[in-house]
Amino acid sequence: MRKLASLLIVSILGGALTLGSYKLFFEEENVSFLQEKQDATQSLIQANYDANRTYGTNVDFTAAAEKTVHAVVHVKNVAVYSGPRSWADVMQGKTESSKALRGTGSGVIITPDGYIVTNNHVIDGANELEVTLNNNKTYKAKVIGTDAISDIALIKVEPEEDLEYIPFGNSNNTKVGEWVLAVGNPFNLKSTVTAGIISAKSRNLNPNATGQSFIQTDAAINPGNSGGALVNINGELIGINTAITSMTGSYVGYAFAVPSNNARKIVEDIMEYGDIQQGILGIRGSDFNRTPELSEEYGTTQGVYVSEVTSGSGAEKAGIKAKDVIRKIDNIKVNKFSDLTGYINTKRPNDTVNVTVLRNGVEKEIAVKLTKLSVTQLPIGLEVTNASKDELKFYQTENGVKISKTLSDQYAEEEFVGAIITEINGDKIYDIRDAEEAFKSLERGQGLTMTFIDKTGQKQRVIFR
Structure with missing residues (x-):
């Protein structure tokens, strides 16, 4: 019995030493390459x-991996700096330009001649883009166009042969x-x-x-x-x-x-x-889960409640009314507002969609021709619209969007409505998409400076903290 106990103790000690050695010599430190600042909150x-395929x-x-792995590329966002970077460079006589890697990401080849889709934040601010294929070939890439709101960018390489896509x-x-x-x-x-x-x-x-x-x-x-x-x-x-x-x-x-x-x-x-053609339905609304009293009144939790119909929009012209409940669009079920906007974002101005609404307990299908996005709400409590050429000429400015409505009591309506916002954080604003992108690109805690021309023609600047 004593011999058995001794063997058991030796076995336990041996196992502990083995585990300790593994932890000491073989387990690597968890390394994060993430460049963004972290905090204790979620950020x-x-x-x-194929209905005929068995998924299990x-x-x-x-097969899917083999089809796709060669069409996904490594994208490097490179910043190029000219001249010495530091006093150490000066002392060592380094004056030539140098490069620094701003970040890396991925991209998807979508055509054999080298068009690649990636995220806008992957290529944002790049002086140079380097794309490496799965076969280790590297190409310089150029930006064809971007959309910061959806975070999608299109870039292009010039390959010697057709690429897998x-x-x-x-x-x-x-x-x-x-x-x-x-x-x-x-x-x-x-x-x-x-x-x-x-x-x-x-x-x-x-x-x-x-x-x-x-x-x-x-x-x-x-x-x-x-x-x-x-x-x-x-x-x-x-x-x-x-x-x-x-x-x-x-x-x-x-x-x-x-x-x-x-x-x-x-x-x-x-x-x-050359730019984004965004069609809109022309309604403001809310999910039923945000307004339980409406769910009880309408006897449903599915759909989008229409709180307001934009004047002159396709929705108004087609006959959609406030207090309607949108249940389907092109026969696709709408459970919440993101179902509706997600589908609308795949359409363009002048496209027609069939909207099924619940009105007075009866479902009705209405054909709506989408109109072009011309108005948006900014997070600072202002509604803005694209300014006409005559309005820009009147205010003697080449760019800007017009404040069409105040959505907060902090603004005096007589002072702000009709004013032209020309810059946000030093960036010129030409249309409402520029204004949306300016807010989307703000980092957490970053202040905001808005430059506008008031109705008297005076340039004003407002700082938000």
């Missing part, structure tokens, strides 16, 4: 369904629970493939933003995956991986992608028109 970090735990991902899938046809793969370059680890399912659709990460509509997935996405591909089991592009919500800055169980239909529409707008 947003700039990071088709025995699904084979190899990923075809667009239809993100409207994706289903919650469907298998997906995320392909990208997390933590500079090239050509990484992770698997998961679609956890949710039409996810809005910011309650104050009305245009967000992300695909949520539990496929592991980390810093460096931004701009990479979210693909279905057929190897079709259904999303551009964009963001994670995390206390640590790394994957915690869910991540978010811009739906492929939205990304495709932005890319086509950039290539065909």
